Amino acid sequence: MSRAVAIVGSGPSGCYLAQALLKAAPELRLDLVDRLPVPYGLVRYGVAPDHQGTKGVIRQFERLFERQGAGFVGNVAVGEDVGLDDLRAAYDAVVLAAGLSADRTLGIAGETLEGVHRAGRLTRALYEHPDAEPLPELGPRVIIMGNGNVAIDIVRLLAKTPDELAGSDLGPVPSAWLAGSGIEEIEIVGRSPAAAAKFDAVMVKELAKLEGVRIRVLGAGASDDPEGAKKIAALEAIDGHGAGPRRITFRFGLTPMELAGEGGRISEARFQDAQGRAIALPCSAFVTAIGFGAEGVLPRDALIGSAADREAGVLAPGLYATGWFRRGPQGTIPDNRADAQLLATRILADLEAEGTPAQKPGRNAFPAWARAVGYEGWKRIDAAEIAAAPENRCRVKIASRETMLALALQTEECPQ
Numbered sequence: 001m002s003r004a005v006a007i008v009g010s011g012p013s014g015c016y017l018a019q020a021l022l023k024a025a026p027e028l029r030l031d032l033v034d035r036l037p038v039p040y041g042l043v044r045y046g047v048a049p050d051h052q053g054t055k056g057v058i059r060q061f062e063r064l065f066e067r068q069g070a071g072f073v074g075n076v077a078v079g080e081d082v083g084l085d086d087l088r089a090a091y092d093a094v095v096l097a098a099g100l101s102a103d104r105t106l107g108i109a110g111e112t113l114e115g116v117h118r119a120g121r122l123t124r125a126l127y128e129h130p131d132a133e134p135l136p137e138l139g140p141r142v143i144i145m146g147n148g149n150v151a152i153d154i155v156r157l158l159a160k161t162p163d164e165l166a167g168s169d170l171g172p173v174p175s176a177w178l179a180g181s182g183i184e185e186i187e188i189v190g191r192s193p194a195a196a197a198k199f200d201a202v203m204v205k206e207l208a209k210l211e212g213v214r215i216r217v218l219g220a221g222a223s224d225d226p227e228g229a230k231k232i233a234a235l236e237a238i239d240g241h242g243a244g245p246r247r248i249t250f251r252f253g254l255t256p257m258e259l260a261g262e263g264g265r266i267s268e269a270r271f272q273d274a275q276g277r278a279i280a281l282p283c284s285a286f287v288t289a290i291g292f293g294a295e296g297v298l299p300r301d302a303l304i305g306s307a308a309d310r311e312a313g314v315l316a317p318g319l320y321a322t323g324w325f326r327r328g329p330q331g332t333i334p335d336n337r338a339d340a341q342l343l344a345t346r347i348l349a350d351l352e353a354e355g356t357p358a359q360k361p362g363r364n365a366f367p368a369w370a371r372a373v374g375y376e377g378w379k380r381i382d383a384a385e386i387a388a389a390p391e392n393r394c395r396v397k398i399a400s401r402e403t404m405l406a407l408a409l410q411t412e413e414c415p416q
């Protein structure tokens, strides 16, 4: 008798877990349920469009559906379209791999001013997420607050020339928006010293390939710690690069105190440096890139009760968590694989320990999933996006949920 497992979320953590489970127990009836009509989470909507190599992991995940027998149930939001308790009743094990999509805020005065934006919202708009808001007007002087890889992604994309985006999957609307942005200055500001910045040195060094910029690094300091020293060396290597029209300035050790403006729009960001001195930087837009938290219909805080739950990924009998949803918003795509291996072993041991209970119906409990998007439906969206690509792009993403659904459900019957 095969057991039924539902994984909520088809991002990297859900896909790695499905791979590990099906490798060890190919007879499992396993479904990846996603609120979007398309799979792969932040690989599609977080990884930058000019980093297609990173998105190559999708080819590995495709084998899950094409060879290992996993099912994709897209366009079904758990907590909205189907209750978590109903899902738990229908499956032997349910795993929450729903990621974290809410932008953290700074908690300072002025964050509601016009011209203050959040990295997750901005990247969702740039990468054409179906729930994205329209792209905002940034004006000539942009400050990015934060020192992680997401902040560097945004700096790089804002600074690239149209030619430098060739081969990416950036769509025509965001491409035109970037080309017409009129940005003259990008300042990237970190609260910590450079040695403690969260970005990878390799991401910083990539900025030295940009043609249209002039880069300067202020106050990078020094470090005895090898990891810190690597970051500082990368910053020193790009300091002074280029003579292009767009200035990129790195600043460190500045605590944001207040955002100020006139007529409801931001015009200045105020900071305090390590010596307690006030520093004001003029700006037309301020983008916070300071991490992510829980949002939406799954009450993460209530579900992940204790630190021990978080550590083990076991929330209740038959209910588990993995990936960013479990750990918080840290770690790269491959980091989710280690999580997956450990959790798969635990889930299989728990299923084994239960002996042979009555067979659970799995997806057969939900006739409404006849309108869900299956893997074949996603492949129709995928094929249409690739076919629409002009010469200098690898695909043109379909941004509208309605268009995706019309394509996906064209000839599809209830996913089996």
Ligand SMILES: Cc1cc2nc3c(=O)[nH]c(=O)nc-3n(C[C@H](O)[C@H](O)[C@H](O)COP(=O)(O)OP(=O)(O)OC[C@H]3O[C@@H](n4cnc5c(N)ncnc54)[C@H](O)[C@@H]3O)c2cc1C
Binding pocket: 008, 009, 010, 011, 012, 013, 014, 033, 034, 035, 036, 039, 040, 041, 042, 043, 045, 046, 047, 048, 051, 054, 076, 077, 078, 079, 097, 098, 099, 100, 123, 150, 153, 296, 297, 298, 322, 323, 324, 325, 330, 331, 332, 333, 334, 336
């Ligand atoms: C902007 C950005 C850029 C990044 N760039 C890189 C990079 O270049 N390289 C790298 O290695 N890492 C990168 N990362 C980190 C990487 O994306 C994460 O490590 C990884 O995506 C986490 O995987 P996850 O499966 O836990 O979450 P996600 O990828 O967020 O997947 C969660 C999935 O759950 C679904 N979901 C959410 N709620 C529900 C619900 N209620 N019901 C059903 N489904 C639901 C979502 O639609 C989504 O598909 C980046 C992260 C961000 C935010």
